Amino acid sequence: xxxxxxxxxxxxxxxxxxxxxxxxxxxxxxxxxxxxxxxxxxxxxxxxxxxxxxxxxxxxxxxxxxxxxxxxxxxxxxxxxxxxxxxxxxxxxxxxxxxxxxxxxxxxxxxxxxxxxxxxxxxxxxxxxxxxx
Numbered sequence: 676x677x678x679x680x681x682x683x684x685x686x687x688x689x690x691x692x693x694x695x696x697x698x699x700x701x702x703x704x705x706x707x708x709x710x711x712x713x714x715x716x717x718x719x720x721x722x723x724x725x726x727x728x729x730x731x732x733x734x735x736x737x738x739x740x741x742x743x744x745x746x747x748x749x750x751x752x753x754x755x756x757x758x759x760x761x762x763x764x765x766x767x768x769x770x771x772x773x774x775x776x777x778x779x780x781x782x783x784x785x786x787x788x789x790x791x792x793x794x795x796x797x798x799x800x801x802x803x804x805x806x807x808x
Contacts, residue, residue, distance in 0.1 A: 697778070698787055701736060703743035706763065712774030713742075718781075733758075740786070742777070746793060753807045759791045760807075766796035776800050 696719035702709055703723065710720045723732060729745075733752035739759075741749060746762035753760060766773055773796070780786065780794060780802045791807040 698781060699739065700761070700777075701739050701741045703732075703741065703745065705744055706742055708770045709742065709774060712770045713777065716774050716778040718778070738790075746795070750793065750807070753791050753793070757791055759786075759789070760793045762793055762795045765798060767798055772800075776802070 697717040699719045699721070700713060701721050701723065702713075704725050704727075707722055710722060713720045723735065729748045732741075733749060733756055736749070736752075736758035737756045740761060741758055742761045742763060743749065744762075744764045746760045746764065749758075749760060752758075761777060763773060766776060776796055779800075780796075784794070784802070784804055786792070786794065786804075789804065789806075793805045793807055795803045795805070797803070
């Protein structure tokens, strides 16, 4: 006689294990090319609908991390809406290099424990972390 577990397993195979994402990022519409490289680095990536104005975007970012080339457009709203910003304007715009830089700094600076902040990425692969007050 077969065990109940084996009978159940035959009827309902086990799903593959799902890995937890390293972090959740929201991409600005001008950085959509980063979605796949960031997902490959184990980030959960969301994109915003195209054509939204800055004042429509900020309320959608509460308790999130926004990746943008236009950080200054959102810096005033960040403390009130409690979101963080990764500013890519000073970094190389190569998708793979940029995703690698974000991933490396995420781990090195423990960004999942920092909020709210602005992380300014630099061309040399470094970043400057500033708290938002």
